[in-house]
Amino acid sequence: MPWEFAEGSPIWRQIVARIKAAVAGGRLAPGEKVASVRDLAMEAGVNPNTMQRALAQLEQEGILHTERTSGRYVTENVEILEGLRRQLASEVIAELYHQLHALGIDDNQIVTMVSTWKDEN
Amino acid sequence: MAVLECKALSKQYREIAALDAIDLSLEAGQIIGLLGPNGSGKTTLIKLANGLIKPTSGQILIEGMAPCVETKAKVAYLPDRNFLPEYMSTAQLLDYYQDFFVDFDRKRAIDMLTNLGLDVSKRLKELSRGTREKVQLILTMSRNAHIYLLDEPIAGVDPAARDYILRAIISNYSPDSLVLISTHLITDIESVLDDVIFLKQGHMVLHESADDLRERTGKSVDGLFREVFAC
Numbered sequence: 640m641p642w643e644f645a646e647g648s649p650i651w652r653q654i655v656a657r658i659k660a661a662v663a664g665g666r667l668a669p670g671e672k673v674a675s676v677r678d679l680a681m682e683a684g685v686n687p688n689t690m691q692r693a694l695a696q697l698e699q700e701g702i703l704h705t706e707r708t709s710g711r712y713v714t715e716n717v718e719i720l721e722g723l724r725r726q727l728a729s730e731v732i733a734e735l736y737h738q739l740h741a742l743g744i745d746d747n748q749i750v751t752m753v754s755t756w757k758d759e760n
Numbered sequence: 761m762a763v764l765e766c767k768a769l770s771k772q773y774r775e776i777a778a779l780d781a782i783d784l785s786l787e788a789g790q791i792i793g794l795l796g797p798n799g800s801g802k803t804t805l806i807k808l809a810n811g812l813i814k815p816t817s818g819q820i821l822i823e824g825m826a827p828c829v830e831t832k833a834k835v836a837y838l839p840d841r842n843f844l845p846e847y848m849s850t851a852q853l854l855d856y857y858q859d860f861f862v863d864f865d866r867k868r869a870i871d872m873l874t875n876l877g878l879d880v881s882k883r884l885k886e887l888s889r890g891t892r893e894k895v896q897l898i899l900t901m902s903r904n905a906h907i908y909l910l911d912e913p914i915a916g917v918d919p920a921a922r923d924y925i926l927r928a929i930i931s932n933y934s935p936d937s938l939v940l941i942s943t944h945l946i947t948d949i950e951s952v953l954d955d956v957i958f959l960k961q962g963h964m965v966l967h968e969s970a971d972d973l974r975e976r977t978g979k980s981v982d983g984l985f986r987e988v989f990a991c
Contacts, residue, residue, distance in 0.1 A: 641923065641951070646980035649971035650951055680930050684923070685951045686791055687933045689971065 641684025650685055654693035662702055662713055663724045669715040673703060761823065763788045763907055763938045764809060768818035771804050771962075778804040780962040781818065788906070789935040791952055793970070793981075794942040796959035797989050802942040803840060805959070806909045809940075810837050822907065833862065836905035838896060840912040840942075842884075850880040850895055861903050869902035872928065890921035897925055901932045908939045914948060922948050946982040956981050958988055 644653050661667040673694070674682070680690040694711065697703040701719045705711050714720065739749050766784040770777065779801045786792060794802050807813045808820045811827030822831035844853060850873060857864045873880060876894060884892055897913055910929070914922045922945075929939060930952060943949055950956075950970060958966040965988060966973075970981050977984055 641926075644951060646983060647974055647978040649975045651971055652975075677931065677933070680933070681927055683951075684926060684930070686954055687930065688790070688954050689951070692971075 642682075651689050651692040651696070654683065654685070654690065655696050658693070658697055659702065659723060659727060662720070663727050667713050669713055669720060671713045672709075673711040673713065675710070762786060762821075763823055764940070765821040765824075766805075766818070767821070769805075769808065769815055769820050770817045771801075771808060771813065772816040777962045779808070782964050784957070784964065784967065786938055786940070786955075788938050790954040791929065791933065791939040791941065793946070793949060793953040793956045794940055794959065795944065795946055795956055795981075795985060796942075797944055799961075800959040801962045802959055803911055804962075806837070806911050806940070806942060809907070809909055810835060834906040836861075836900045836903040836908045838900040838908070838910045838913055840915070842892065842896075844884055844896060844899075846885040847883055849883050850878060853884075853895070853899060854880070857899050857902070863904040865902050865904055869898055872898045872902065876924075890917040893917050894921060894924060894928075897928055901928060906937050908937065910939065910941045912943055913941060914943060914945055919948075926952050946985050947980070950981040953981070958985065960989065 642654075642657065644650050658667065667673070673679070676687055676691050676694065679694075680687040683690065694703060698705060698711075701716065702714055702723060703711050704714055736749065739752075744752065762785040764784070764786040766782045769779055769782040769784075771779040782805070794805065796802050804813070808815055809822065809827065811832060820827065822835060825831050827835075844856075848856065854866060854869060857869070858866055873895070876891075876898070878891065878895070884895070887895065893913070893916070897910070900910070901908065913929075914925055917925070926949065929941070933939070941949065941953075953970045956966070956968060956970050956973065957964060968976075973979075973981060973984065979987075
């Protein structure tokens with residue numbers, strides 16, 4: 640099955656987000672070898688240039704790196720991995736925060752409600 | 761250098777302008793969607809690139825040359841209809857393609873046919889429509905051409921066959937060749953495209969990178985297409 644993409648946002652950005660989530664969540668482990676551009680493009684059902692662009696972006700951010708002869712790997716750099724996790728977490732929090740605000744819940748209530756929810760579940 | 765170039769290209773059928781002053785320059789290493797409703801000029805453009813018809817005015821150039829025997833050797837064409845003799849088996853068609861095209865990579869074709877699990881001794885007329893389309897695509901894509909012109913490769917086949925055909929196009933991607941795909945079924949194909957070209961009544965109304973277009977408009981290519989071509 641090809642990967643699912645949302646409408647109206649560049650596919651390369653969506654691929655970047657998807658691979659970041661896989662790395663942060665450990666589904667792509669630190670030091671793990673990443674499939675070739677062609678294989679990934681086939682799996683995702685996307686243009687190889689689009690996949691290349693996404694991987695280049697991930698390399699630029701240090702999340703992936705290329706070994707000259709053997710291919711592309713997930714970083715083992717703990718700082719980068721921790722930074723990535725924080726970045727993604729803060730995006731989730733931002734969305735939650737805005738949604739709760741839209742329901743008319745104020746900042747103090749948000750903190751209380753989140754910790755109450757955790758206790759109850 | 762542009763692999764495919766159109767300069768003020770026009771094609772007139774009596775009083776109807778099938779294509780009107782198209783200026784276009786396409787490079788190798790790209791998969792391009794030629795998008796437009798029926799009658800917008802997609803097939804006309806593809807036939808001009810093949811040398812099957814002649815321009816009324818303007819030029820179409822394949823690597824700098826007007827379509828001729830020499831350019832046909834570099835262009836692999838998948839027409840929008842059944843074009844192979846129905847009494848032939850896939851095995852016979854392999855020989856047929858090898859005889860016709862020096863750039864035909866028989867091994868690649870056999871690999872892809874094997875992948876498909878196809879019985880190559882079956883005649884074309886014994887195959888389902890979807891399978892026949894796949895065979896035609898495999899034969900076309902197994903040429904080491906500089907340009908692949910695919911006219912409606914996914915029309916009239918089921919979603920699984922579409923998926924197969926799109927994967928075949930992706931797996932045959934080469935930085936040295938141009939793939940031009942005409943279709944009006946955009947949703948299925950948009951993730952495969954570098955650039956999109958919108959044709960409307962013989963005019964080119966848009967030529968842009970698909971991802972840039974999504975970013976600029978906040979819409980899918982299909983969504984924008986429906987807006988541009990709303991009746």
